Amino acid sequence: MSLRIVVCVKYVPDATGDRHFAEDLTVDRDDVDGLLSELDEYAVEQALQIADEADDAEITVLTVGPEDAKDALRKALSMGADKAVHVEDDDLHGTDALGTSLVLAKAIEKTGYDLVVCGMASTDGTMGVLPAMLAERLGVPQVSLLSEVSVEDGTVKGRRDGDTATEQLEASLPAVVSVTDQSGEARYPSFKGIMAAKKKPVESWDLEDLEIESDEVGLEGAWTAVDGATERPARTAGTIVKDEGEGGKQLAEFLAGQKFI
Numbered sequence: 366m367s368l369r370i371v372v373c374v375k376y377v378p379d380a381t382g383d384r385h386f387a388e389d390l391t392v393d394r395d396d397v398d399g400l401l402s403e404l405d406e407y408a409v410e411q412a413l414q415i416a417d418e419a420d421d422a423e424i425t426v427l428t429v430g431p432e433d434a435k436d437a438l439r440k441a442l443s444m445g446a447d448k449a450v451h452v453e454d455d456d457l458h459g460t461d462a463l464g465t466s467l468v469l470a471k472a473i474e475k476t477g478y479d480l481v482v483c484g485m486a487s488t489d490g491t492m493g494v495l496p497a498m499l500a501e502r503l504g505v506p507q508v509s510l511l512s513e514v515s516v517e518d519g520t521v522k523g524r525r526d527g528d529t530a531t532e533q534l535e536a537s538l539p540a541v542v543s544v545t546d547q548s549g550e551a552r553y554p555s556f557k558g559i560m561a562a563k564k565k566p567v568e569s570w571d572l573e574d575l576e577i578e579s580d581e582v583g584l585e586g587a588w589t590a591v592d593g594a595t596e597r598p599a600r601t602a603g604t605i606v607k608d609e610g611e612g613g614k615q616l617a618e619f620l621a622g623q624k625f626i
């Protein structure tokens with residue numbers, strides 16, 4: 366039986382770019398460069414390693430996002446994923462985490478799956494809640510924040526490194542897992558991989574394909590709302606201490622002044 370792996374990847378604004386809020390207080394994604402969320406590259410990498418170990422496996426990368434989100438799928442396909450699904454719909458604008466988890470869950474069920482792999486958090490919303498919401502909606506176990514993961518005989522196993530303890534966890538498939546940025550370097554797409562990705566299938570679905578009403582998602586269906594946003598004050602240059610013999614004393618006075626010591 367082929368192991369069906371679905372990797373959820375998010376298309377996020379480039380952190381080096383000028384990120385700002387649009388008039389409706391959603392993140393302005395127009396005219397802003399975007400890319401595959403760096404933390405989701407680890408999810409793709411771990412899925413590829415699990416597939417390499419399996420007798421027969423197929424990896425589908427899935428994203429919910431605007432037109433340009435296809436770039437995130439292309440990157441994951443060029444790393445080695447087999448096929449992709451892009452859920453795109455104008456009514457998804459401003460969707461919160463609950464709405465995104467609904468759309469992802471429906472798309473994952475429609476795709477068919479044994480294992481869902483997520484990143485530990487996105488690099489823009491950074492909430493880290495989607496994997497748990499997905500597991501709840503799909504009615505399957507969740508094993509989160511793994512630094513090591515493997516699949517054997519219908520069971521997913523992994524190691525979670527906490528501050529005080531390291532846990533060995535496992536769950537029967539089907540299941541949802543999330544992997545951390547400590548799970549191993551993500552491979553760079555080879556030229557061969559980039560060329561092959563151009564031919565790999567990308568299916569496009571909208572809300573109708575997933576039988577989701579527009580008032581369940583978007584700003585209209587959101588359970589949370591951004592009331593206001595203020596620009597963070599520009600960083601000040603900070604205090605520069607020129608050591609002319611009293612540097613240590615000045616530093617100690619500064620740290621004491623800040624109540625650091």
Ligand SMILES: Cc1cc2nc3c(=O)[nH]c(=O)nc-3n(C[C@H](O)[C@H](O)[C@H](O)COP(=O)(O)OP(=O)(O)OC[C@H]3O[C@@H](n4cnc5c(N)ncnc54)[C@H](O)[C@@H]3O)c2cc1C
Pocket residue numbers: 373374375376392402404405408427428429430460461462463465469482483484485486487489490491492493494495496589
């Ligand atoms: C600055 C900012 C603040 C926000 N604050 C809130 C808020 O307070 N409450 C709220 O409900 N929503 C909020 N949102 C919206 C929320 O980010 C989106 O709904 C998002 O899709 C899910 O949350 P996240 O990005 O934090 O995902 P996380 O829970 O951090 O994502 C974890 C993993 O889920 C998967 N994933 C996440 N989004 C997608 C996607 N679109 N497609 C495919 N896979 C995905 C990836 O594997 C990712 O690694 C905010 C968005 C931004 C940019």
